Every structure is written in structure tokens, then in C-alpha cells.
């Protein structure tokens with residue numbers, strides 16, 4: 390047992406690494422306990438299909454201030470994604486194709502109408518509840534708001550697929566306010582929002598940034614150390630890990646994703662509202678996969694029907710004889726990221742003549758330390774749960790993209806939350822020191 394640590398950070402994703410760096414640089418001793426055998430959590434770079442592929446979080450943008458500041462700090466640049474030439478889409482029970490801009494034209498006016506209130510209802514994206522009127526729409530779903538636009542069937546279907554792609558999940562209970570939050574953070578411009586989501590990648594992969602943050606902290610990192618219990622007591626906090634070891638500290642920062650939060654036993658229990666939010670979870674329950682197809686294809690995007698197991702692909706790497714596509718689907722249980730034939734069956738409906746050679750990925754929703762992909766909230770979360778998740782319980786603090794204000798759902802949100810939580814913890818430790 391180590392009683393000298395000031396802070397235990399549970400989880401070495403971007404929130405945990407950022408919080409650990411901040412606290413150690415402010416002179417606090419920090420221990421990071423990470424369940425996996427690697428850092429970086431829901432970002433993960435692995436060599437597959439002969440390339441370093443991002444199996445999790447990937448795209449970043451200069452309009453995301455926290456990650457951009459980190460990349461500037463460590464001298465890490467971005468790599469531009471492909472410019473798309475062609476699009477395929479499914480609507481009205483059949484396949485369509487055209488120039489890439491066509492698909493954006495179809496959803497442009499509907500998206501503008503859908504999101505027209507973004508800046509009014511969320512004028513300050515980093516204070517998402519600053520206009521109380523936003524609470525009035527927080528129980529509406531993206532699905533019902535799209536249907537209320539009374540679009541023709543092609544635009545309706547494409548827009549529903551587009552938003553199920555953004556949510557990486559089903560949109561029936563997906564919060565309309567989450568769509569407003571993204572759009573507001575992109576200055577009310579949905580095309581900029583789309584660019585932010587899927588255009589620029591971190592040079593050297595997301596792991597390069599995670600490693601740079603880790604190298605900048607004196608925190609003691611322990612991998613393969615799953616936490617089972619967090620108990621508050623006279624010394625502060627005692628954390629018990631799966632191997633039975635205990636670690637004590639003055640405070641703990643818990644960075645588990647909302648959907649995995651219930652895997653830790655808290656004593657005393659977390660507030661009833663926090664427990665309810667964790668039990669409900671979030672809507673990002675889909676799949677991401679990489680698919681290698683035969684031949685050198687034009688750079689294309691393809692939107693399938695909303696509920697297809699794979700409903701979006703884009704040609705990410707065009708090679709001499711093969712093309713590697715990145716693919717997403719709304720239901721992680723419906724996609725086996727190793728089933729080539731299943732991918733073939735979906736893609737051939739959309740893209741004529743396509744031949745799938747290989748498919749790979751990671752089942753994030755089957756991953757006990759994630760149980761979800763990127764955090765996209767259900768109706769009611771913003772108005773009923775977000776502030777509560779950000780409220781500490783004595784010496785236990787939550788941090789992570791699931792609990793962020795601005796670009797919640799992104800790496801940027803994880804860093805924002807890591808920074809602000811570290812500030813709160815440091816203030817508390819200094820306050821307590823002052824009392825001694």
C-alpha cells in the first residue's frame with residue numbers, strides 16, 4: 390500500500406493522461422491505474438492490413454481548442470484525409486450514385502433547418518446550459534426532429550443515416566441537444582461540423598499525442614491494473630484492484646466511460662442521479678471497421694440505409710491494387726468486425742462490383758473497459774445528468790469525454806474534462822493543505 394500518493398487517476402485515456410500531467414506538473418504525486426496493457430483508451434493505433442490503423446478515435450481539427458493546444462505544445466501536426474470525388478447512397482429502396490457534392494447538397498437545406506436553433510439554444514458551447522431554454526428541447530430525439538422537417542423520402546433517409554453515423558448508434562432516443570451541441574461548437578455551420586468529424590488525422594497517430602502527454606508527467610503508470618473498488622475514508626480514498634492490492638490517496642479521478650462506470654463499486658455509493666445516468670448509459674453503441682477491397686477505387690463515400698449493419702463507408706487509403714475503406718454502423722452487435730462475407734453482402738448492395746478482401750476492427754461495445762464507442766447522449770442527459778456527473782463527491786471526481794462540456798464525444802472533450810477536473814482536484818488539495 391502506498392499512502393503517500395496525492396491523487397490516483399483511474400484510466401490512462403486522454404482524460405486520465407491529461408489530468409495526471411496537470412497534477413504532477415503542479416507538484417502533486419500521482420499514480421495512474423490502467424486496466425489495459427496499453428495507454429490511450431478508446432483511441433488505439435494498431436498495425437493491420439499492412440498499415441498503422443486507428444481502430445478508435447481518429448479525427449481532430451483546429452476548431453477543437455483543447456486537442457489543438459496539445460498538438461501545438463508537443464509539435465504534432467495533422468495529416469489531411471482524402472478529397473472525395475464520388476458518392477453512393479441508398480434511398481427509396483435503391484442505389485444512387487453521383488459526384489460527392491451531390492449527397493451534401495441533398496442534406497444541406499434539411500440540416501440547416503434541423504440545426505437552425507443551435508447558436509440560440511447553445512450560445513456558449515462550453516457552458517451548454519447557459520440558455521435555460523435548451524432544457525425545453527432536451528427530451529426531443531434527433532429522429533423525431535428529422536421527421537418533423539417533412540422531407541421528401543430521399544432527403545429524410547439520407548439525413549437519418551447521416552445522424553445515425555454521427556451518433557454511431559440508433560437515433561430514436563438520441564438527444565437532439567447533442568446534435569445542437571456539436572453544431573454550436575462548429576459555429577452553427579453543419580458542413581464545418583462534418584469536416585471537423587472526419588477530415589484531419591493526428592500525425593503519427595493518436596498514440597503519438599497520448600505518449601507525448603505521458604512523457605510529460607512524473608506520474609507512476611501501472612498497466613494491467615483494473616480497479617474494482619473505490620472507498621472513501623479518513624485518509625481520503627482507498628482503491629482496490631483486481632489482484633487484491635490497495636492503493637491510497639487523498640483524491641481519486643475516475644475516467645471510466647459512462648457505460649463502464651458501474652463496473653466499479655463505490656463506497657459510499659455514487660449519488661442516485663449519477664447511478665441512474667450510468668445505468669442508462671449513452672447511445673454510441675455502434676461499430677467502426679476497416680475494410681480492404683480489391684482494386685484502386687475513386688475516392689468515394691457511401692451512405693447505406695439507416696439500419697444496415699454498415700451504413701457508411703469512405704475510401705481512406707487508395708493503394709496500387711487495393712483500397713482501404715473506413716466503415717461505421719449503428720449497432721455494434723450487428724457487425725462482426727472479422728466477417729468478410731457479411732461486409733461483402735452489405736457493400737455490394739451499395740457499390741457495384743466491389744469485392745471485399747479483408748475486414749478488421751475492434752468490438753468496442755464488447756470491450757469491458759469501454760462498453761461503448763464515442764459518447765453521444767440520450768435525451769435528457771444534458772439537462773438532468775451532465776452537471777451532476779461533473780460534481781465531485783468529496784474526494785472522488787469523474788473525468789472523461791462522456792462528462793465534457795464542449796466537444797463531448799471527442800478526444801477534445803476528454804482533454805477538456807481532464808484539464809478542468811485536475812484544476813478542481815488541485816484546488817481542493819491546496820485548500821486542505823492550507824487547513825493543516
Ligand SMILES: Cc1cc2nc3c(=O)[nH]c(=O)nc-3n(C[C@H](O)[C@H](O)[C@H](O)COP(=O)(O)OP(=O)(O)OC[C@H]3O[C@@H](n4cnc5c(N)ncnc54)[C@H](O)[C@@H]3O)c2cc1C
Nearest residue numbers: 400402403404424430431446447448616789790799800803
Ligand atoms: C470507434 C471510435 C471512433 C471514434 N472516433 C473519434 C474521432 O474520430 N475523433 C475524436 O475526437 N474522437 C473519436 N472517438 C472518441 C474518443 O476516442 C473518446 O471520446 C476519447 O478517446 C475518450 O477518452 P477518455 O479518456 O474520456 O475515455 P477512455 O479513452 O475510454 O479512457 C478511459 C480509460 O479507463 C480505463 N479503464 C476502464 N475501466 C477501468 C478499470 N476498472 N480500472 C482501470 N482502468 C479502467 C480504460 O481502459 C481506458 O484506458 C472515437 C471513439 C471510438 C471508440
